[in-house]
Amino acid sequence: MLKRFERVALIVLDSVGIGALPDAEKFGDHKVHTMGHIAEVRGLSLPHLAEMGLSNIEPIPGNPPADAPKAHYGKMAEVSAGKDTTTGHWELMGIQTSKPFKTYPDGFPEELIRAFEERIGRGVLGNKPASGTAIIEELGAEHMETGSVIVYTSADSVFQIAAHEEVVPLDELYRICETARELTLDDRYAVVRVIARPFIGEPGSFKRTANRRDYSVEPPEPTVMSRLKDAGLDSIGIGKISDIYAGVGITRSMKTESNMDGVDQLLQVLKEPYRGLAFVNLVDFDSKYGHRRDPEGYGQALEDFDQRLPEILETVGEKDLLIITADHGNDPTYKGTDHTREYVPLFLWSPSLSEEGVSLGIRETFSDVGATVADNFGVTAPQYGTSLLPELKWK
Numbered sequence: 001m002l003k004r005f006e007r008v009a010l011i012v013l014d015s016v017g018i019g020a021l022p023d024a025e026k027f028g029d030h031k032v033h034t035m036g037h038i039a040e041v042r043g044l045s046l047p048h049l050a051e052m053g054l055s056n057i058e059p060i061p062g063n064p065p066a067d068a069p070k071a072h073y074g075k076m077a078e079v080s081a082g083k084d085t086t087t088g089h090w091e092l093m094g095i096q097t098s099k100p101f102k103t104y105p106d107g108f109p110e111e112l113i114r115a116f117e118e119r120i121g122r123g124v125l126g127n128k129p130a131s132g133t134a135i136i137e138e139l140g141a142e143h144m145e146t147g148s149v150i151v152y153t154s155a156d157s158v159f160q161i162a163a164h165e166e167v168v169p170l171d172e173l174y175r176i177c178e179t180a181r182e183l184t185l186d187d188r189y190a191v192v193r194v195i196a197r198p199f200i201g202e203p204g205s206f207k208r209t210a211n212r213r214d215y216s217v218e219p220p221e222p223t224v225m226s227r228l229k230d231a232g233l234d235s236i237g238i239g240k241i242s243d244i245y246a247g248v249g250i251t252r253s254m255k256t257e258s259n260m261d262g263v264d265q266l267l268q269v270l271k272e273p274y275r276g277l278a279f280v281n282l283v284d285f286d287s288k289y290g291h292r293r294d295p296e297g298y299g300q301a302l303e304d305f306d307q308r309l310p311e312i313l314e315t316v317g318e319k320d321l322l323i324i325t326a327d328h329g330n331d332p333t334y335k336g337t338d339h340t341r342e343y344v345p346l347f348l349w350s351p352s353l354s355e356e357g358v359s360l361g362i363r364e365t366f367s368d369v370g371a372t373v374a375d376n377f378g379v380t381a382p383q384y385g386t387s388l389l390p391e392l393k394w395k
């Protein structure tokens, strides 16, 4: 009989890619490699991930492959037609996106912006693709004078609204986002996410706050998390998780302030008696360093995470399975400020598994994670993905 775990803890290191996918060129990404390039430009010391088999997946300079990797390890390809967070996370939970979401390289259509301005009773500044920190510096002062909100997008299907917390109070900004959400659900626009981007401070030193809020469309089909919830199991989202799945299939949700806070909250949850899935997204890698093209900060954040691993492994119990992976790449040494089309690393670890992990090879889809979770809890398997349970070597 196949053995099962009582609980799964799933960590997504947002944007921590591990090398270009074969179709990366189609996404404008030439020889991208988030982890590898960070290691090349500033050095990267990840002793704990290395022990788990990091460089057995893919050689990362400065981190020797382990003779006996502690974890089961491999890498996964993304099959969906996108490299955004929503697409990556949905695929992890068994939903593949074949038609790319609509993007707005020239800004949103005039008639949408006019309708939006009328509904919110404020003007719009910007309306173009931009980096979120650059555009508040560019238009923040004008925003403070006029009260008009800053609207911008990116290579992703996102309608982002930036406003100073003292100019547009948070509850109003959230209402404004709900209006944008309503307007952009229309098939004509089909925007995946509306994002509130509040900030504080003075021109020249604006700072975005942790009060960001995402309003995603609902997944088109039930996710593995919906199946868990329907089966009466816990499906706990920590950080952006609930936002990414529009609250679908989530039984409990906790916001986080930072990567370290996300790790703290996961450890807290692991100390409680949940039964099912605890799923955390660590977004700083992506939002604070990847999009900012800051390999130094990104490398430091990876090292900080690595330092937390012993504590994480200590907290994962005999009946728990830990899965660590990512949702796309964001090579901070690459041109532009957008995500990169990459493989993502995959680690599975439990005190009940063999001390020497086995290679899980190159997985064809992120959905193998969802298929594994579904198989483990005996709920309906997603349409895509192959369970990894039969490949695990137990103690």
Ligand SMILES: O=P(O)(O)O[C@H]1O[C@H](CO)[C@@H](O)[C@H]1O
Residues within 6 Å of the ligand: 085, 130, 131, 132, 133, 153, 154, 155, 156, 157, 158, 160, 195, 287, 291
């Ligand atoms: O440049 P900032 O505002 O961080 O925006 C980034 O964050 C968005 C959502 O994760 C991405 O689409 C990208 O535009």
Ligand SMILES: [Mn+2]
Residues within 6 Å of the ligand: 014, 015, 084, 085, 086, 286, 327, 328
């Ligand atoms: Mn992401």
Ligand SMILES: [Mn+2]
Residues within 6 Å of the ligand: 085, 286, 287, 291, 339
């Ligand atoms: Mn991103």
